[in-house]
Amino acid sequence: MTSYQFAAIRYAAIVAFGGFIFGLDAALISGVVRDITEVFDLSAFQVGLVVGSPGYGVLFALFLAGYLADKLGRKKTLQIIASLYVVSAVASAIAPSYETLVAARFLGGLAFTSLSLASMYIGEIAPPKARGKLVAMNQMAIVVGLSAAYLSVFAVHWISELQLSWVSALMIDTQTWRWMLGVEILPALIWVLLLFSIPESPRWLVLRGRIDEAEAVMAKLVPPAELALEMQGVRESSAHGHKNHSVWHQLQDLFSPNVRKALIIAVVIAFFQQTVGINAVMFYAPIIFEQVGLGTNAALFNGVYIGLISVLATALALALIDKLGRRALIIVGLVVAGVSLLSCAWAFSQATYGLTGETLASLAEHLDVSSLQALQGVTFDSDLSFKAALVEQLGPKVARDNEAVLFQYAANMNATVILFGVLAFIAAFQFSIGPVMWVLFSELFPIHVRSVAIPAMALVASIVSAMVQQLFPIQLEVMGSSGVFFTYGVSAVLALILLAWLMPETKGKSIEEIEQMLAAK
Structure with missing residues (x-):
């Protein structure tokens, strides 16, 4: 290099x-x-x-x-x-x-x-x-x-x-x-x-008419044999x-x-x-x-x-x-x-969601599941319908705050x-x-x-x-x-x-x- x-x-x-x-x-x-x-x-x-x-x-x-x-x-x-x-x-x-x-x-x-x-x-x-x-x-x-x-x-x-x-x-x-x-x-x-x-960009320096400064920066970036040709191209483009x-x-x-x-x-x-x-x-x-x-x-x-x-x-x-x-x-x-x-x-689109007696028992470690008993055995064919049911049973804040764990136990999909x-x-x-x-x-x-x-x-x-x-x-x-x-x-x-x-x-x-x-x- x-x-x-x-x-x-x-x-x-x-x-x-x-x-x-x-x-x-x-x-x-x-x-x-x-x-x-x-x-x-x-x-x-x-x-x-x-x-x-x-x-x-x-x-x-x-x-x-x-x-x-x-x-x-x-x-x-x-x-x-x-x-x-x-x-x-x-x-x-x-x-x-x-x-x-x-x-x-x-x-x-x-x-x-x-x-x-x-x-x-x-x-x-x-x-x-x-x-x-x-x-x-x-x-x-x-x-x-x-x-x-x-x-x-x-x-x-x-x-x-x-x-x-x-x-x-x-x-x-x-x-x-x-x-x-x-x-x-x-x-x-x-x-x-x-x-x-x-350093400052040499092409910006050329645009500002600071040619000597631009050449000094460009000299760090290209060999001496290529410097004149490179500067000529930059001047023409900026014009x-x-x-x-x-x-x-x-x-x-x-x-x-x-x-x-x-x-x-x-x-x-x-x-x-x-x-x-x-x-x-x-x-x-x-x-x-x-x-x-x-x-x-x-x-x-x-x-x-x-x-x-x-x-x-x-x-x-x-x-x-x-x-x-x-x-x-x-x-x-x-x-x-x-x-x-x-x-x-x-x-x-192929996912289903549902709560069984076993999953409700596991969820009891994380939240009060008494309101979720009505959903036991019900299968939902979309995350939208499952979330709507959770909000209806738990209220929007509790459903939202516990969404991660609820999906962990209820989701059935090709992960x-x-x-x-x-x-x-x-x-x-x-x-x-x-x-x-x-x-x-x-x-x-x-x-x-x-x-x-x-x-x-x-x-x-x-x-x-x-x-x-x-x-x-x-x-x-x-x-x-x-x-x-x-x-x-x-x-x-x-x-x-x-x-x-x-x-x-x-x-x-x-x-x-x-x-x-x-x-x-």
């Missing part, structure tokens, strides 16, 4: 560490949904708001992200984002009420723009032949963060059940969910410090479009005929990346596994498998993205995702198909549309519109993501598990059809070559 390759990898790894923080922030909430629902007595809408509030925060921030990245530079904007993660993590862990928890997580959502800024920065410093791997490092960091979050949630939950004095002294047994959310604080602080060691690189003029250029093809592809992938339901599955994983009848402890532990599968699938994508190309990964991944999601929908389907879907997503979307964002758009285009596409993905997260608890109440997974499966099939038709191959091409290729179509 040359010093130039090492420099590019080091800078990309530091910026991609923000993806690790994002993964932690996003997935830690999965372990506390049940606790905060009971502590703050939340409705389905309120649960969705707590989980989805970062998605609303990022909607607001993305309107400013492009402006700040353009005016302050990529580096300073990333440093602001990292600081927001720290403040949000502390505020979430100490939140005294539902409203303050939502506000703290909304603040963390402002920092979710790190994904689009990281993609932008890494795409601008990476050599063409390694850009796919380096940009996909951001996705690898995300899934490692997700894995660390699931493992942390399970570890904190396990510690909270230990009958030890120091556990009680630190209130881990009584304030378990606060400790789970507090896991993020230290990594966020580390990222703030690491960002001081990266395209309006000479005035304001946000308004970048928006005008974004809808110009030469950029239109790139815009259509990016919007399609940004929309469908979220409608397949990845964030619902990842952020509500324990709730989904409880619907299968696993119980709380097993549901939390299965989150660890989700993290492990995510890491392995993303590592495979990282190894293959610059060999097989972006298009092949997308097509293979969406085929597997569609089959997996529709298999889950079928398995849930293997569902568990395998969920894990296969996650593997397919992390192998394909997960990392490939950010790689494409870093490649498709010319330099003169990137500070608007990439945050704008992240905005599209974030709007859809926020809706998916907000609606999942409500969909679960209205459509049942089968209906929810069916809609996600249909979305994966539509994504496959559209992207197979629209998406060209971009591997091994410079940003400038991709610009010319798409402008010609």
Whole structure:
């Protein structure tokens, strides 16, 4: 490995560490949904708001992200984002009420723009032949963060059940969910410090007319023999479009005929990346596994498998993205995702639910079952009808608070198909549309519109993501598990059809070559 390759990898790894923080922030909430629902007595809408509030925060921030990245530079904007993660993590862990928890997580959502800024920065410093791997490092960091979050949630939950004095002294047994959310604080602080060691993007420096500084940074990234040619290409690309690189003029250029093809592809992938339901599955994983009848402890532990599968699938994508190309990964991944999601929908549709005398005796250890005697021997053919009967007999709060254990004893379904389907879907997503979307964002758009285009596409993905997260608890109440997974499966099939038709191959091409290729179509 040359010093130039090492420099590019080091800078990309530091910026991609923000993806690790994002993964932690996003997935830690999965372990506390049940606790905060009971502590703050939340409705389905309120649960969705707590989980989805970062998605609303990022909607607001993305309107400013492009402006700040353009005016302050990529580096300073990333440093602001990292600081927001720290403040949000502390505020979430100490939140005294539902409203303050939502506000703290909304603040963390402002920092979710790190994904689009990281993609932008890494795409601008990476050599063409390694850009796919380096940009996909951001996705690898995300899934490692997700894995660390699931493992942390399970570890904190396990510690909270230990009958030890120091556990009680630190209130881990009584304030378990606060400790789970507090896991993020230290990594966020580390990222703030690491960002001081990266240079500014050379392509942004060229846009600002700071040519000497751009050459000094580029000299760290490419050999002397290639420096003049690389700088010439950057200058030519930055000169395209309006000479005035304001946000308004970048928006005008974004809808110009030469950029239109790139815009259509990016919007399609940004929309469908979220409608397949990845964030619902990842952020509500324990709730989904409880619907299968696993119980709380097993549901939390299965989150660890989700993290492990995510890491392995993303590592495979990282190894293959610059060999097989972006298009092949997308097509293979969406085929597997569609089959997996529709298999889950079928398995849930075949499930039945019922309480016997034996199961009622076992449930008596957890709650008063006298009200459930009327349900003994009755078989329900859907989770919706079973939940409705539980609410009628126990009342909404008792039924909700004990849903995990009730499903554990009452559910009768092909759990293997569902568990395998969920894990296969996650593997397919992390192998394909997960990392490939950010790689494409870093490649498709010319330099003169990137500070608007990439945050704008992240905005599209974030709007859809926020809706998916907000609606999942409500969909679960209205459509049942089968209906929810069916809609996600249909979305994966539509994504496959559209992207197979629209998406060209971009591997091994410079940003400038991709610009010319798409402008010609």
